[in-house]
Amino acid sequence: MTVTFPTRPRRDLVAPDVAHAVSLAQLLGDRSRATILAMLADGPHCVCEFATALGARENNVSNHLARLRDAGLVRATHRAEDGRLAIYERDEAAVAAARAALFTLLR
């Protein structure tokens, strides 16, 4: 049920801890990173594919991928066919956890 506003403002309210959800939202709040995550929903991609689709430089994309890696949302693998390519894929468990954290904010 929804609580109605009391007669007088309350001064004892405690701010909920939103730090985790905020850091996730900051990651999603960039066009490049959001696009990367959306593209990864359809399967793995290499850095050069992101760079082409985004119209961005590869070192720029690499920086964004490092942020996503640090957050655990994606991981890099290498294929035997061409060891130069860094193939990125989503960590589905981490993505599900991120979904849950953001939904808690907007529950």
Next chain:
Amino acid sequence: MTVTFPTRPRRDLVAPDVAHAVSLAQLLGDRSRATILAMLADGPHCVCEFATALGARENNVSNHLARLRDAGLVRATHRAEDGRLAIYERDEAAVAAARAALFTLLR
């Protein structure tokens, strides 16, 4: 089903449009705004309550609320008891739409 990485990188990939989800994530990517939205899940609050809970100044909170208002996520009302108080409540339809947009990013 998940698509595996092809033999060669593709150069014809198109970046999906994530603009709306990104702007929402930017709104959530700030501790003050995220806290405000989380507090509003339990019912309406006035500006001074947010300011106290956040340890922030009221003009600062007012600025954040203006951002959330512009995005349509919250709206302000005034009670008859004290017309000075601006009581904020969430727009549940807009919040649901925001949830859906962010879910699309992490689908």
Next chain:
DNA sequence: GACATATCTCAGTCACCGCTGAGATATTGC
């Protein structure tokens, strides 16, 4: 009316973050 309270607006400042440029590493193909 005078004062206090609650909120809003906006210009100015400062810190953070994304992009660039340069250079390094590793792998493949000739």
Next chain:
DNA sequence: GCAATATCTCAGCGGTGACTGAGATATGTC
């Protein structure tokens, strides 16, 4: 070995955005 390709790292620059300070408005209280 040498050149090309793919990626990574990092310092530096510039723009965006959050916080502050000052002032305005509106309402409530005495």
